[in-house]
Amino acid sequence: MEENKLLEVRNLKKFFPINRGFFNRKVGEVKAVNGVDFSIYQGETLGLVGESGCGKTTLGRAILRAVEPTSGQVLFRTGEGKVVDVTKAEDRQLKKIRKDMQLIFQDPYSSLNPRMTVKDLVGEPLLVNKIARGKGLQQKIIELIEQVDLRPEYMDRYPHAFSGGQRQRIGIARVLSLNPRFIVCDEAVSALDVSIQAQIINLLQELQQKYKLTYLFIAHDLSLVKYLCDRIIVMYLGKIVEIADSEQLFTQTRHPYTEALLSAVPRVDPKRKSSKIILKGEVPSPINPPAGCYFHPRCNYVQEKCRREEPLFRNVGQEGEEHYVSCHWAEQLGPKEVM
Amino acid sequence: METNPEIVFPEKQNPLESEIYLASQWELIWRRFKRHKLAIAGLVILIIIYTMAIFCGFFSPYSPYLYNADYINAPPQTLQFFDQDGFHFRPFVYGYEVSRDPETFRMEYQIDHSKKYPVYFLVRGDRYKLLGIWETDLHLFGVKEGHIFLLGADPMGRDLLSRVLYGARISTSIGFIGVFLSFVLGIGFGGISGLYGGAIDNLIQRMIEFIKSIPSIPLWMGLAAALPQDWTVIQVYFAITIILSLKGWTGLAREVRSKFMSLREEDFILSARLIGASKTRIITQHMIPSFLSHIIAQVTLAIPGMILGETSLSFLGLGIRPPAISWGSLLQAAQNVRTVALTPWLLLPGVFVIITVLAFNFLGDGLRDAADPYGK
Numbered sequence: 001m002e003e004n005k006l007l008e009v010r011n012l013k014k015f016f017p018i019n020r021g022f023f024n025r026k027v028g029e030v031k032a033v034n035g036v037d038f039s040i041y042q043g044e045t046l047g048l049v050g051e052s053g054c055g056k057t058t059l060g061r062a063i064l065r066a067v068e069p070t071s072g073q074v075l076f077r078t079g080e081g082k083v084v085d086v087t088k089a090e091d092r093q094l095k096k097i098r099k100d101m102q103l104i105f106q107d108p109y110s111s112l113n114p115r116m117t118v119k120d121l122v123g124e125p126l127l128v129n130k131i132a133r134g135k136g137l138q139q140k141i142i143e144l145i146e147q148v149d150l151r152p153e154y155m156d157r158y159p160h161a162f163s164g165g166q167r168q169r170i171g172i173a174r175v176l177s178l179n180p181r182f183i184v185c186d187e188a189v190s191a192l193d194v195s196i197q198a199q200i201i202n203l204l205q206e207l208q209q210k211y212k213l214t215y216l217f218i219a220h221d222l223s224l225v226k227y228l229c230d231r232i233i234v235m236y237l238g239k240i241v242e243i244a245d246s247e248q249l250f251t252q253t254r255h256p257y258t259e260a261l262l263s264a265v266p267r268v269d270p271k272r273k274s275s276k277i278i279l280k281g282e283v284p285s286p287i288n289p290p291a292g293c294y295f296h297p298r299c300n301y302v303q304e305k306c307r308r309e310e311p312l313f314r315n316v317g318q319e320g321e322e323h324y325v326s327c328h329w330a331e332q333l334g335p336k337e338v339m
Numbered sequence: 340m341e342t343n344p345e346i347v348f349p350e351k352q353n354p355l356e357s358e359i360y361l362a363s364q365w366e367l368i369w370r371r372f373k374r375h376k377l378a379i380a381g382l383v384i385l386i387i388i389y390t391m392a393i394f395c396g397f398f399s400p401y402s403p404y405l406y407n408a409d410y411i412n413a414p415p416q417t418l419q420f421f422d423q424d425g426f427h428f429r430p431f432v433y434g435y436e437v438s439r440d441p442e443t444f445r446m447e448y449q450i451d452h453s454k455k456y457p458v459y460f461l462v463r464g465d466r467y468k469l470l471g472i473w474e475t476d477l478h479l480f481g482v483k484e485g486h487i488f489l490l491g492a493d494p495m496g497r498d499l500l501s502r503v504l505y506g507a508r509i510s511t512s513i514g515f516i517g518v519f520l521s522f523v524l525g526i527g528f529g530g531i532s533g534l535y536g537g538a539i540d541n542l543i544q545r546m547i548e549f550i551k552s553i554p555s556i557p558l559w560m561g562l563a564a565a566l567p568q569d570w571t572v573i574q575v576y577f578a579i580t581i582i583l584s585l586k587g588w589t590g591l592a593r594e595v596r597s598k599f600m601s602l603r604e605e606d607f608i609l610s611a612r613l614i615g616a617s618k619t620r621i622i623t624q625h626m627i628p629s630f631l632s633h634i635i636a637q638v639t640l641a642i643p644g645m646i647l648g649e650t651s652l653s654f655l656g657l658g659i660r661p662p663a664i665s666w667g668s669l670l671q672a673a674q675n676v677r678t679v680a681l682t683p684w685l686l687l688p689g690v691f692v693i694i695t696v697l698a699f700n701f702l703g704d705g706l707r708d709a710a711d712p713y714g715k
Binding site for chain 1: 617
């Protein structure tokens with residue numbers, strides 16, 4: 001793994017078994033994440049977009065081993081510079097790694113235990129990892145609460161006393177207490193009001209600068225991702241269809257799915273005619289994905305080859321740029337400017 | 340850092356709100372429970388019944404074993420405040436005039452207005468042991484001369500009220516102890532089932548289905564009949580509780596299992612896992628507190644089943660046997676039509692069973708509604 005990479009995902013798969021009947025026989029699998037490869041560089045914000053059910057959340061959780069991956073590797077560079085495979089780490093090692101990689105949840109209501117006060121919630125990671133105790137613990141909790149712009153006076157209150165945005169701040173303080181280097185933000189702002197979203201985004205950016213954090217930012221709001229992320233991954237049905245620099249993805253779109261996805265972003269421009277690309281049909285079931293290119297039943301450029309052969313996931317970027325895409329015709333179709 | 344507009348400053352809040360903000364789970368449950376009037380009534384009734392059961396010696400006017408051949412099947416006396424002279428502040432009861440029917444040889448009781456027995460509070464009477472420790476002869480009420488049978492007397496001339504109060508001791512505690520055993524078994528098996536899943540879960544679930552499919556009365560009868568005849572009252576009592584809870588735990592185990600299974604998927608449990616909390620910590624600090632209130636409500640609703648179980652068993656003569664007293668064994672005396680027709684007051688222990696069961700159901704209902712204060 002190269003020196004500037006923090007994390008590398010190799011052919012990661014997560015299949016959920018479907019069990020039926022009296023004997024709980026396995027009758028099929030939901031292929032939520034179906035073989036993905038990508039890297040995350042130190043200090044960057046990597047966006048992960050795709051429609052609902054495409055496996056974004058599962059991918060994010062499989063990296064942290066919040067769900068057990070079916071196969072593949074997740075290589076992570078620890079604070080000491082060692083590279084470890086997260087998927088093979090034992091309990092004790094995993095506990096250590098998890099101090100470095102954390103998750104911010106989408107729903108600030110279900111992700112905080114309603115029976116614990118803010119103090120207990122923020123202090124729990126410090127306690128279980130034996131980072132602080134007694135007086136030091138109290139001091140550290142106050143620092144963390146101030147860090148996320150909440151008032152320490154409120155730390156004896158329960159989560160039900162707070163709004164969604166404030167709860168998300170509590171969640172961030174909880175994660176921050178471990179001093180992680182890599183954070184997966186799983187739709188961290190999509191459950192919040194737009195005005196609150198901006199505040200949380202600002203907070204996340206502030207913290208990123210201050211602590212040199214690396215984010216994997218899972219979202220479905222494309223304009224937000226464009227604003228926030230250095231690079232963007234586009235997922236479809238458990239697979240990555242395109243990875244590119246944020247700017248490039250929007251100006252030199254290569255994959256027909258990305259093109260359709262980006263064309264759906266609402267824009268404020270009265271002169272511009274609506275050029276939304278409407279995709280045919282529904283997303284196929286991840287239990288039984290189509291043969292060949294997964295996107296072919298809905299693609300506007302579909303050819304015979306697409307139905308038979310799975311496209312190669314390859315770099316089509318010019319002059320050493322990284323622009324990965326998985327489409328047979330990426331070279332022929334050429335880059336498009338969607339935005 | 341700039342100030343955050345989201346923050347509400349304390350002076351803008353009313354004190355009641357901030358009190359709710361500081362309220363723990365149990366305080367929130369209590370707040371909701373208080374609004375359920377019927378449940379509060381149930382709670383009050385149960386507190387009264389249990390107090391009387393615990394201090395049965397003090398509340399009952401006589402020893403439950405004191406028999407008197409002069410008062411066989413004496414009917415209940417009513418407390419009186421008025422006589423020919425008008426109102427009396429001190430209540431009294433009229434004595435009986437006993438005669439024997441020359442044809443049936445039955446004792447016949449007539450109210451004798453010439454015999455007035457005033458009722459006194461805190462009188463000295465039969466000796467008993469309060470809570471089984473302190474020996475005393477103080478009773479809440481009684482008469483200094485004559486007799487008082489507020490609920491009548493049984494075929495051996497024993498005071499039914501005293502017997503009901505002493506019977507409450509066994510009948511109401513059997514529910515608690517039985518449910519406690521069910522609770523332990525239920526949380527144990529349900530927890531293992533829900534936490535590990537897979538083959539263990541399958542095995543436990545099939546076992547529960549098997550136990551649930553056995554008809555209860557024959558099972559109880561079979562087990563109760565197997566109890567050795569020479570066992571002491573205490574031994575029989577515990578054996579009966581175990582028999583009752585043998586079936587009772589199954590429903591609870593399923594409840595616990597489903598709670599564990601749904602909680603496993605909760606975000607806040609995942610969050611605890613990700614920050615490195617140990618399995619023990621997650622179970623004891625996050626999972627059990629999340630469903631304990633539900634389980635308590637569930638348990639409250641299970642107690643009436645236990646009380647009814649004991650009553651039916653003892654009624655059939657298979658549970659608590661005389662000389663031990665329980666509501667079921669008291670009802671056993673009222674098994675034939677003759678009793679129902681001639682001495683209907685012997686059915687009164689049944690009324691106490693009904694009141695207790697209803698009170699538990701109301702209480703459990705209220706608890707169930709209040710158990711999840713974070714729902715809508």
